[in-house]
Amino acid sequence: MAEKEGGIVKKGHEEGTKMAVALLEEFGLPLGLLPLADVIEVGFVRSTGYMWILQQKKVEHNFKMISKLVSYDTNIHGYVEKKRIKKLKGVKAKELMLWPPVSEIIVDDQPTGKIHFKSLAGITKTFPVEAFGSGQ
Template sequence: MSLVKEDIKAKAEVYYGDEMGKEKSQELLREVGLPNGLLPLHDIIECGIVRETGFVWLKQKKSITHKFEKIGKLASYGTEVTAYVEQNKIKKLTGVKTKELLLWVTLSDLYLDDPPTGKITFQTPTGLYRTFPVSAFVVEEKGKAATSAAAAKDVNEEKKDDVNENKEVKGENGAVEVKEA
């Protein structure tokens, strides 16, 4: 049963499709000052935001399990993820669990302790919590990665050209001299 009713949808900005859902969820995370890797969802069907209350939802085709490599933690995202967002916080989160030892534990809240480079705390409905570095949930965006790679390639090409322009020539006494072309 969906938590998102038609009366809520009537007040919301609703977006459909995977590409638009990913774009809007990333945009929302940036707006509230949270790391962009918190919602690694796939095959998004619907994304909605009620700006007045901060209520958001994401629906995806099937549940997924994601491993946050930097901290070695597994998280499970259900077919419907809902929450209330505000600056540096997500409250009343549903549809997300994390694996602790042998158990899957439901997450209910998360917040930044020292934005933007500090710690992020994840809390369960029972009040138990874990804190991790924010950097564990930051993903380099594809456009920025491509731009960085292209810039690095350009710098390497310039260095290569500089080396090719300089010619080594042995002098009469056997010393190596570098002559610029």
């Protein structure tokens, strides 16, 4: 795929997870935002901000602090920039009986401590950023 050209790629769960966490940290995103399991590959193209994550199976994670169930597909990709992920694919958050895809994630500058999730349907949900801290 053209998007992946010139990308740094890490294979395997340990190396891939390390890279994903390092990218979240670098761009000011909560470290628990991507609870990954059985990572096959993580890649990042610095010139465009394009990031991809391949994992062996879908992961469902419940963020306990906000009682929110989120589904992470086997193929997650989007564009990462400072405090933001846009054109995100492969992440869905349960809303009543529906699973609308999350298309954008934005972290406010301090001191609000809020993170916003936008879906393609135009719905925006806002939560405390600490709900997505490491180990949540």
